[in-house]
Amino acid sequence: xxxxxxxxxxxxxxxxxxxxxxxxxxxxxxxxxxxxxxxxxxxxxxxxxxxxxxxxxxxxxxxxxxxxxxxxxxxxxxxxxxxxxxxxxxxxxxxxxxxxxxxxxxxxxxxxxxxxxxxxxxxxxxxxxxxxxxxxxxxxxxxxxxxxxxxxxxxxxxxxxxxxxxxxxxxxxxxxxxx
Numbered sequence: 740x741x742x743x744x745x746x747x748x749x750x751x752x753x754x755x756x757x758x759x760x761x762x763x764x765x766x767x768x769x770x771x772x773x774x775x776x777x778x779x780x781x782x783x784x785x786x787x788x789x790x791x792x793x794x795x796x797x798x799x800x801x802x803x804x805x806x807x808x809x810x811x812x813x814x815x816x817x818x819x820x821x822x823x824x825x826x827x828x829x830x831x832x833x834x835x836x837x838x839x840x841x842x843x844x845x846x847x848x849x850x851x852x853x854x855x856x857x858x859x860x861x862x863x864x865x866x867x868x869x870x871x872x873x874x875x876x877x878x879x880x881x882x883x884x885x886x887x888x889x890x891x892x893x894x895x896x897x898x899x900x901x902x903x904x905x906x907x908x909x910x911x912x913x914x915x916x917x918x
Contacts (some may be wrong), residue, residue, distance in 0.1 A: 745811045747772070748821025758809035763787045765808045766818060774819035774848045778877070780804050785876030788849035790817040790856060800856035819848035822855065830898030831855050834889035842880035850876050854890050863894050 744753040747770065756765050761780075766772040766789075778786030782802035790798035791806065792814040803818075822829045828836070831854050841847045850873070857864060857872040864872065869887050878886070892898065 741809075743808050743812050745813060746815040748817055754808070756808045758807060760808050761804055762789075762806040762808045762811060762816070763803040766803060766816075772818050772820050775803060775852075776845055776848060777804065778846070778849075783875070783877075784846070785849040785853060786846050788852040788876065789819070790815075790852060792816070798856075798859070800853045817852075819852055822851070829855065830893050831858070831889065833898050834893050838885045838889045838892070840882050840885045840889055842882060846876060846878045850878065850886055854886070854893075857890065858893060864890065 740755045740757060742753050742755050743758075743765075744751065746752070747766070752770060754765055754769050756769065763775065763777060766775060767777070775789055776786040778784035782805035785802065787803040788800050789803050791801040791803075791811055792798055798815060798817055822832065829851075831851050835841060835847065835851060840850075853873055853876050857869065861868055861872075866887060869890050873883075873886060873890075
């Protein structure tokens with residue numbers, strides 16, 4: 740069994756895993772990161788969404804239930820567990836709380852990670868942009884209007900915008916106020 744090394748929530752990790760093992764199970768079962776959830780196992784519901792570094796260095800939302808652990812070797816992975824910095828919640832997390840988005844909460848980690856990814860790519864999304872980006876994240880409780888409202892409030896700067904998931908990026912979401 741090969742050893743896969745990557746950066747998880749700002750920390751280097753190494754884990755012995757089969758190359759084709761799903762990242763979700765490596766994170767949850769071996770590395771004990773439990774914020775992301777198992778929903779469908781087919782990449783359709785979004786409960787397992789996390790940010791994974793792409794070849795261009797950007798962190799983008801990806802479904803960990805259909806991502807092989809070997810695909811993240813040498814890359815950065817950020818889960819909901821690593822989104823808050825220095826004890827400060829991420830602005831999207833703050834908006835979720837202020838707008839009472841969560842009901843049962845099962846989908847919320849994936850919803851938040853998808854919303855952060857959207858705002859990184861499009862800091863001022865329209866309703867149509869939000870609907871398109873968030874369309875693959877299912878919410879059984881139907882809090883879609885509060886999700887949209889929260890994204891729009893973050894985009895409007897209510898929570899220290901603009902935001903980026905890379906701490907090194909200009910205008911980083913972690914800037915000076917979030918560590």
